[in-house]
Ligand SMILES: NC(=O)C1=CN([C@@H]2O[C@H](COP(=O)(O)OP(=O)(O)OC[C@H]3O[C@@H](n4cnc5c(N)ncnc54)[C@H](O)[C@@H]3O)[C@@H](O)[C@H]2O)C=CC1
Ligand SMILES: CC(C)CC(=O)C(=O)O
C-alpha cells in the first residue's frame with residue numbers, strides 16, 4: 001500500500017518522538033511491503049518562529065491532502081506570552097479536519113504495574129480504559145473574552161455534537177466489555193444536563209445492548225484513582241476528557257505511554273500522544289516515544305485498515321517492555337534506562 005503521512009514534529013520533545021515513531025513506521029513498511037511518503041508540516045511554536053503564524057494555510061493544506069497526520073506536540077514557555085499561542089495550531093487542526101472524536105486508550109500491561117503510582121493490588125491484573133473525548137466543541141471552542149478586570153470562556157454544546165460522540169463511545173463499547181460511563185457535571189451545568197439527556201437518549205434508541213451509567217466529574221476523578229478497574233469506556237466533554245485522560249495515563253505507568261486517535265467522519269485522522277511538548281526534558285533524548293509509536297499503530301489500523309501491522313507494533317512494544325527495557329519515566333528503581341532513540345530502534349528491531 002502507498003501511504004502519504006503528514007508529520008508535524010512541533011515543539012519540545014515533538015521532533016525526538018516523531019523521529020523514533022518514523023523509524024518504527026519505516027520498519028513496518030519494509031517488513032510488510034508498503035511505501036510511505038512523509039510530508040513534514042511546520043506548526044505550533046516552530047511555525048510562529050518561522051512564519052509568525054502557528055498554522056499557516058499552506059501547512060494546513062499539507063495535512064488536508066495527506067492520508068493521515070502524525071503529530072508530536074506543540075507549545076512551550078518560549079511562546080507563553082506570544083499574542084498567538086502554539087496550541088492554537090492544534091485546536092485549528094482539529095476543527096479544520098473535523099476531528100470531533102478523540103480516542104485515548106489507557107492500557108496497563110502487568111509488567112509495568114510497578115511503574116503505576118497506585119497500590120499494586122489495584123493494578124496488578126492490568127487496566128484497560130478507553131476515554132472517548134469530544135474534541136471540537138465545549139469550552140475550548142466557545143465564545144471567550146476579557147476586559148481589564150474579568151475574563152470568560154463559554155462551555156456550549158449542541159445536540160448533534162453530543163449525539164455523534166455518544167455514538168462513537170457506544171460503538172467502541174460494543175467491541176469491548178459493553179459498558180459506558182458518561183462523565184459530566186449535570187448537578188451544576190446546563191450544558192451537562194443536555195449532555196446527560198442526549199447520551200441517555202442515544203443509548204435507549206440505538207444501543208440498548210450497551211450498559212450506560214452517569215458520573216459527576218469530581219467523583220469520576222476519585223473513582224479512577226481508587227477503583228480504576230470498574231471502567232470500560234468513559235465518554236466525556238472536551239475539557240473533562242483532557243483532564244481525566246492525563247489521570248488514566250499516569251495510573252498505567254506514565255503519560256509517555258498513552259496514544260490517541262482523533263477522528264472525524266472521513267480521513268485524514270490525526271494521531272498523537274496525549275502528552276504535551278515536555279519542555280523540561282526536551283532535547284535530552286529522554287522522552288518516552290511509546291505513546292507516539294502506539295499512535296502510529298492506531299493510525300495503521302484506523303486510517304489504513306492495516307490491523308496486522310498495528311498488532312505487529314503493539315507486540316513489539318510489549319516485547320521490549322517485557323524484556324525489561326525502560327525509559328526514565330517508567331524506570332525500575334535504580335536500574336539503568338535507555339533514551340528516546342534507543343527505545344524507538346529496539347521496537348523497530350523487534351518487528352520482523
Ligand atoms: N497535544 C499537544 O501538543 C499538547 C501540548 N501541550 C503543551 O505542552 C507544553 C507543556 O505542557 P505540560 O503541562 O508541561 O504537559 P506535558 O504533557 O508536556 O508534560 C507533563 C509532564 O509529563 C512529562 N512527560 C510528558 N511527555 C513525556 C514523555 N513522552 N516521556 C516522559 N515524560 C513525559 C513531562 O516531562 C512533564 O514532567 C505546554 O505548552 C502545553 O500547552 C500540552 C498538552 C498537549
Ligand atoms: C494543549 C491543549 C489544547 C490540548 C491538550 O492538552 C490535549 O489535547 O491533551
Ligand SMILES: [Mg+2]
Nearest residue numbers: 242243246274
Ligand atoms: Mg491534555
